[in-house]
Amino acid sequence: METLEVTNDTPKYSAIELLLEYSITPTQQRVEIANILFARPQHVSAEQVLSQLNSEQQKASKATIYNTLGLFARKGLIREIIVDPTKVFYDSNTSDHHHYYNVDTGMLSDIEDGHMLVTNLPALPEGTVAERVDIIYRVRNADTDAGNIQ
Amino acid sequence: METLEVTNDTPKYSAIELLLEYSITPTQQRVEIANILFARPQHVSAEQVLSQLNSEQQKASKATIYNTLGLFARKGLIREIIVDPTKVFYDSNTSDHHHYYNVDTGMLSDIEDGHMLVTNLPALPEGTVAERVDIIYRVRNADTDAGNIQ
DNA sequence: ATTGGTGCAAAGGATTTGCAGTCTA
DNA sequence: TAGACTGCAAATCCTTTGCACCAAT
Numbered sequence: 286m287e288t289l290e291v292t293n294d295t296p297k298y299s300a301i302e303l304l305l306e307y308s309i310t311p312t313q314q315r316v317e318i319a320n321i322l323f324a325r326p327q328h329v330s331a332e333q334v335l336s337q338l339n340s341e342q343q344k345a346s347k348a349t350i351y352n353t354l355g356l357f358a359r360k361g362l363i364r365e366i367i368v369d370p371t372k373v374f375y376d377s378n379t380s381d382h383h384h385y386y387n388v389d390t391g392m393l394s395d396i397e398d399g400h401m402l403v404t405n406l407p408a409l410p411e412g413t414v415a416e417r418v419d420i421i422y423r424v425r426n427a428d429t430d431a432g433n434i435q
Numbered sequence: 436m437e438t439l440e441v442t443n444d445t446p447k448y449s450a451i452e453l454l455l456e457y458s459i460t461p462t463q464q465r466v467e468i469a470n471i472l473f474a475r476p477q478h479v480s481a482e483q484v485l486s487q488l489n490s491e492q493q494k495a496s497k498a499t500i501y502n503t504l505g506l507f508a509r510k511g512l513i514r515e516i517i518v519d520p521t522k523v524f525y526d527s528n529t530s531d532h533h534h535y536y537n538v539d540t541g542m543l544s545d546i547e548d549g550h551m552l553v554t555n556l557p558a559l560p561e562g563t564v565a566e567r568v569d570i571i572y573r574v575r576n577a578d579t580d581a582g583n584i585q
Numbered sequence: 586a587t588t589g590g591t592g593c594a595a596a597g598g599a600t601t602t603g604c605a606g607t608c609t610a
Numbered sequence: 611t612a613g614a615c616t617g618c619a620a621a622t623c624c625t626t627t628g629c630a631c632c633a634a635t
Contacts, residue, residue, distance in 0.1 A: 346617040351600060373520045385560055394560060402554050407546050409574055410535055416573035423566035424559055462590060496592040501625060
């Protein structure tokens, strides 16, 4: 199930196959969006997908981008990342990993695998089951004078 | 500055002292908001503060709530928590701890201290310094049928 | 008088929704 | 053809802003 290799000159059929594997009807727009997302591992907002997708010709509308990203996330193709109160990021790398978030630049980046083990996981609240553990390592630019907050 | 009336059982002077300690001018509205936040450790959204505060008589406007919560967070009295793409929560407990987030109910709760140690913290990206590490343990209701996502 | 704080309403930005037209199976 | 999908515009929700008024030094 993890055998799909998506390269830079992404052949369309692989995106289609990917969608089919996840029981998603591979419409033209969804395939285009998948091609962008899986061209390389990346963190994108809906707005970035929209502009990347439509940079040359219009390929999908705003509503379709939102619908599709939401669908992909619910189906497990991509992962929603909530670090910025103003927008949602989507990560095309769904493997188990965590993130740096630079609060000054808004830049989100992966923490290489093997780092940051969490030990001593606590019991879950009554009546709940685990979904996942997100770790956000918030950083800021070294030159920022954080002492002068007002 | 001591002419403020005491309307409930919370002694005003302690909130005032707290604000002064953090170099915040203790205006009437800020004291009211602080009293709500520090009545007990809790996680509240701006909207919840607004309605708790104004449930009987109007004590502060929406703009003031947002201004004040932002100010308190920048000054370090409270902590901003980003777990829900639709709104920001504020935690009146600033001690080092992490959170459960129930994605079904939107309920946010503390993980008791002593649990969930992170080991093997990775190096920081070039030119950045640590701000803090947030861990969100996402859970869902046990009875939720997560297989039936569509 | 000057600076800082507050409140109202309007503006802003991300996301969702209603609905008509279009495509897929 | 029925049901699913798309696109446009309008609507919604949270948050911020502009600006006039008020408070404190």
